[in-house]
Amino acid sequence: MSPLPTHVLRGLRALLNGFSQIFLQSHPGCGLLVLLALALGAPNLLGGALLGGLSGMLVARWRDCPRADIEIGLYGYNGILLGLLASLQFAWSPLLALLITLGGGLSSLLLAPWMTRMRRRGWLPAFTLPFVLLGWGLLALAAPLPLPLRDEVAAGAPTLDGFGTMLAVLRGLGQVIFLDNPLSGLCLLLGLLLADRRAALWALLGAAAGLGLAALLGWSQADALNGLFGYNAVLAAIALSQVQRRPWVLLLGSVLATLLQAGLATLGLPVLTLPFILACWLVQAGRECWRQAVAVNTPRERP
Structure with missing residues (x-):
């Protein structure tokens, strides 16, 4: 069995780093355990998380963002969080998949100029600000768009x-x-x-x-x-x-x-x-x- 191409392995590593960056780390092992936590706690959220993370990474590559930033996961975690939020709030549909894809890409477009200004002008870190802003926008679209809400599961006591x-x-x-x-x-x-x-x-x-x-x-x-x-x-x-x-x-x-x-x-x-x-x-x-x-x-x- 032939090994995976180098670019595929680097992409997988960057995606795992994106999951670990939710906790401000850059460690593929940590990212793998974040994925395991999702698989154990809410496997229905995994698809949205992966779609959001991949969208953010691909748009960052398309915009020629620094390769080192992409590889340590900085252009993945906001899209991942947005995919998690969307999958938690709404039932899965082609429209939701499209919104997660667009949101993941937009998160990188918002983060890239902020990162540049942070390094050149001393701006404070953006952290998860793109996720927050886009998350508000996504939740606001529930009414005008036909996005069916996911059935809520009552939390235990x-x-x-x-x-x-x-x-x-x-x-x-x-x-x-x-x-x-x-x-x-x-x-x-x-x-x-x-x-x-x-x-x-x-x-x-x-x-x-x-x-x-x-x-x-x-x-x-x-x-x-x-x-x-x-x-x-x-x-x-x-x-x-x-x-x-x-x-x-x-x-x-x-x-x-x-x-x-x-x-x-x-x-x-x-x-x-x-x-x-x-x-x-x-x-x-x-x-x-x-x-x-x-x-x-x-x-x-x-x-």
Whole structure:
């Protein structure tokens, strides 16, 4: 049996890296465990995720985006998330497949100029902003277009005890990709351990911080135990752990993401991962302002 061509292997590796980039990693083994988590928790979402990721990659190649960025998955994860959201909300149809394909391609067209400005002008990272903006657009199309909604499956009623709390933390990881299955969360944790043990630790602490804050403030216990107050905190903790070494800053980012999630939900918009983005931007912008203030007020040494 002849081996797969090199370009096919590179494409598969880039696609797996796209799945791992959902958790801000570039590791095909981690991406494979993300796929396994989906297969265990919601196999019906896999088709949309793969279609969105491939569309994003192909458009990035067509637009001559840097090959290194494509290969580490930076032009796959927004399309993957969009495909997951679409497959979760709507029943499968040719129209939905077309919208996922277009959305995955548009996510790369939105990300490419942002990446250029980030590197040349110091813009803050886009993170999952293309997914959020296109996700809002996709959800808004449900009414004018004949997109039948998928039948909702009622979530279980987890119990508030030691074991239930541990499962809620794993669900917080799973909710990053719209899963409330603790086994899927465990697969994601193993993927993070494979890619970056420090990121895995902070993912757990972020999920725990979101859960603890929800309990402290008396928010919906069912939502908290199903991980719905954990996923933005998880992403914020992972993202900030890549640029920060102070634990209190990472915990601050997780708490801020959770508070922003609750606040933005009152506006009636689907929050998706916007709270994670805003929390990271605020922490990084605050850090830069503090650095500049210290530099200005530090007396210079005399020559």
